[in-house]
Amino acid sequence: MIRFEGRVALVTGAGRGIGYAYAELLARRGARIVVHDIGADEYGMSQDASVAEAAAERLRVQGFNVRAAVGEINSRAGCRALVEDTVATFGRLDILIHNAGWVGYQKIEELTPGFLARMTGVGVEMPLWLAQSAWPTMIAQGYGRILFTTSDRALYPEYAQPGLTAYAAAKIATVGITNVLAHEGAPHGIRVNVISPVAKTRMWGFKGEPEELRPDAVAAGAVFLVSEACDASAWVLRASNRQFHALKAYEAAGVDYPRNLRAVTADTPEAVAAAWDRIAMVRADARA
Numbered sequence: 001m002i003r004f005e006g007r008v009a010l011v012t013g014a015g016r017g018i019g020y021a022y023a024e025l026l027a028r029r030g031a032r033i034v035v036h037d038i039g040a041d042e043y044g045m046s047q048d049a050s051v052a053e054a055a056a057e058r059l060r061v062q063g064f065n066v067r068a069a070v071g072e073i074n075s076r077a078g079c080r081a082l083v084e085d086t087v088a089t090f091g092r093l094d095i096l097i098h099n100a101g102w103v104g105y106q107k108i109e110e111l112t113p114g115f116l117a118r119m120t121g122v123g124v125e126m127p128l129w130l131a132q133s134a135w136p137t138m139i140a141q142g143y144g145r146i147l148f149t150t151s152d153r154a155l156y157p158e159y160a161q162p163g164l165t166a167y168a169a170a171k172i173a174t175v176g177i178t179n180v181l182a183h184e185g186a187p188h189g190i191r192v193n194v195i196s197p198v199a200k201t202r203m204w205g206f207k208g209e210p211e212e213l214r215p216d217a218v219a220a221g222a223v224f225l226v227s228e229a230c231d232a233s234a235w236v237l238r239a240s241n242r243q244f245h246a247l248k249a250y251e252a253a254g255v256d257y258p259r260n261l262r263a264v265t266a267d268t269p270e271a272v273a274a275a276w277d278r279i280a281m282v283r284a285d286a287r288a
Contacts, residue, residue, distance in 0.1 A: 002227045004031035008090040009226065010083070012036045012073065012130070013100030015051035018199050021215040022097055023055070025223050027064035031095065034086045035059070036069040040102065047072075073100075074121050079129035087137055095226045096134045097147045098127045105163030116166045123170025127177055131192075135185075144190035145226035146181065150174045150236060152196050175236060182234035191233040193225045198240035217242045 013019040015037030039048030049070040056068035138144025154171035181192040197218040218239035238245040266272045
């Protein structure tokens, strides 16, 4: 059975929804938890310290060892302070889950630098600075598990939505970050993965307890990925309705990168056009 006695987990965005489901399952399995949440609204604005405190109390009354954290992590210094406070409180940090996020819409002709900066701050800078802050502790321990969050809205063209350019940019960047950190962490016993969860939460404008697509229906996959039982790294785990599908991009066998892709040869734009069905591996009768 997968257990977490002796382990310490820091979960961002854990005051409600998916993050809370992660924290609760980890606590039930024996982990000591830091529940971090600034209490932002569904637009990523405002702050309410009671959100994290209430979530921590819900877990404490069940007998779990949980602390609340409400400090801002929209800067390198803020991320470092959160990690340092976690280590100071519990003496170690074994698990980092960056779940905090928000969904905002601006079509490309409306996109502003400020909006993009907010989105990449949450989806690109926060995971980087949190990982950087946790890295020395995890290296010293010879152990660490890091889990970031991506989205099917970025991974699959058929799920893309107008107005989500900034959101998709941040979420696909998370996959690249995961790939690199998985390499850097491997010699030190640090495993890094990313989850793409689907659940009815405030991000969907949903209030109350859903009958399907529940947050707790994706928690099992996340908790496995941050467990000692998981030695995998650089995977994307799709999670929805208690169903899980792991994916990873692999190079084709026999490729001598970058000189020989073992691919279709074409010397002119016309040759590319003529061979496009083979290049894109799309049947002629199924072209979009």
